[in-house]
Amino acid sequence: PLGEQSDVVLKEMYTFTDRNEDELTLRPEYTTPMIRAAISNGLLNNLPAKFFGTGQMFRRERPQKGRYRQFNQINFENFGSDDSFADVEIINLASQLLKKILPKKSISLNINTLGNRENLQDYKKILSKYFKDNQNSLSSESVSKIDSNPLRILDSKNIQDKEIVLKCPKLIELISKKDLNSYEEIKVCLKDLDITIFEDLNLVRGLDYYCHTVFEFKSNEIGSQDTLIGGGRYNGLINKLGGKDIPGIGWAAGIERLMLLMNDSPTTPEDIHLAIQDPTLKKHAIKIHDYLIKNNLSVYWNYKYNIKKSLSLASEKKAKFIVIIGEEENIENNYILKNLYNGEQKIVKFEEILDYIK
Numbered sequence: 001p002l003g004e005q006s007d008v009v010l011k012e013m014y015t016f017t018d019r020n021e022d023e024l025t026l027r028p029e030y031t032t033p034m035i036r037a038a039i040s041n042g043l044l045n046n047l048p049a050k051f052f053g054t055g056q057m058f059r060r061e062r063p064q065k066g067r068y069r070q071f072n073q074i075n076f077e078n079f080g081s082d083d084s085f086a087d088v089e090i091i092n093l094a095s096q097l098l099k100k101i102l103p104k105k106s107i108s109l110n111i112n113t114l115g116n117r118e119n120l121q122d123y124k125k126i127l128s129k130y131f132k133d134n135q136n137s138l139s140s141e142s143v144s145k146i147d148s149n150p151l152r153i154l155d156s157k158n159i160q161d162k163e164i165v166l167k168c169p170k171l172i173e174l175i176s177k178k179d180l181n182s183y184e185e186i187k188v189c190l191k192d193l194d195i196t197i198f199e200d201l202n203l204v205r206g207l208d209y210y211c212h213t214v215f216e217f218k219s220n221e222i223g224s225q226d227t228l229i230g231g232g233r234y235n236g237l238i239n240k241l242g243g244k245d246i247p248g249i250g251w252a253a254g255i256e257r258l259m260l261l262m263n264d265s266p267t268t269p270e271d272i273h274l275a276i277q278d279p280t281l282k283k284h285a286i287k288i289h290d291y292l293i294k295n296n297l298s299v300y301w302n303y304k305y306n307i308k309k310s311l312s313l314a315s316e317k318k319a320k321f322i323v324i325i326g327e328e329e330n331i332e333n334n335y336i337l338k339n340l341y342n343g344e345q346k347i348v349k350f351e352e353i354l355d356y357i358k
């Protein structure tokens with residue numbers, strides 16, 4: 001169902017025979033396994049049924065930044081609804097997730113509609129003809145896809161190809177009024193939810209099972225592997241896999257790609273550092289550590305006993321406070337609390353540390 005001519009099936013699957021001579025393939029994507037799981041566990045009785053999953057995928061691609069042979073995805077699927085609002089809901093979910101975990105990043109949402117399966121079949125024929133007529137101007141890689149998978153030529157990165165693609169017939173011209181109206185409704189609702197969209201008439205996605213709405217969330221900060229989340233409708237797929245004839249829509253996010261952007265954000269410093277004067281004070285330090293983490297504060301302690309070094313480490317790590325446990329102060333159950341932003345220093349009792357920090 002991924003499509004015999006899709007890149008994943010043609011070049012990227014890890015398929016091998018195990019000791020029992022069974023043929024195995026490592027999971028390259030998550031939508032079809034989720035559908036199989038839903039079918040075989042009888043989870044498609046109350047529709048729409050909404051699921052999420054997370055796990056490792058394997059594709060034999062050329063590794064580079066953001067593209068690995070073993071990677072993790074988190075995916076969300078909505079089985080059983082053709083309503084435009086199922087599209088809006090699931091795209092909004094992706095948008096909310098990205099806003100929450102990458103609040104400072106500019107991420108764009110590209111969207112397109114592929115129409116129904118027939119539209120797509122007809123379009124492939126029209127495209128093949130168009131590219132055949134222009135094959136002298138195409139790269140050899142694209143020429144090899146003219147008959148087998150002309151849709152893939154649309155997202156070729158080759159400059160010459162791009163020029164030909166720019167003038168190619170558009171799929172939107174084949175789509176029925178009814179389908180275009182629901183696509184329009186989806187776009188309007190997304191805008192109402194403050195989601196900025198870029199319509200990309202050449203967005204087709206790599207797997208054959210997509211139809212109607214397709215979308216990708218992209219960042220321009222992580223190089224050529226810039227798609228963070230990709231998804232779309234796959235009406236017909238559940239039926240093809242042996243389930244009811246019900247529609248579906250979903251998306252998958254690449255966790256490593258999200259992490260590339262998250263690592264880019266300034267790291268949250270451990271807010272509070274601990275420093276002790278000599279090893280006998282370690283038991284006091286662990287008590288303070290325990291007390292502060294129980295109160296949801298992040299605490300860093302390196303178990304060493306060199307106040308000067310601990311102070312310079314704390315300022316290097318941009319900590320907010322340092323609690324200093326010295327011999328003399330400790331006799332009185334006192335600690336030195338230093339505010340590293342303004343340099344203020346106070347002597348506080350154990351019970352007062354939290355209040356002062358807050």
Ligand code: AMP
Pocket residue numbers: 029059061066067068069070071072073206227228229230231252253254255256257
């Ligand atoms: P796809 O299943 O191809 O639609 O991919 C969905 C998401 O998974 C992409 O947007 C990427 O974030 C991530 N992804 C896909 N392939 C890889 C890979 N080889 N390495 C890392 N992440 C990937």
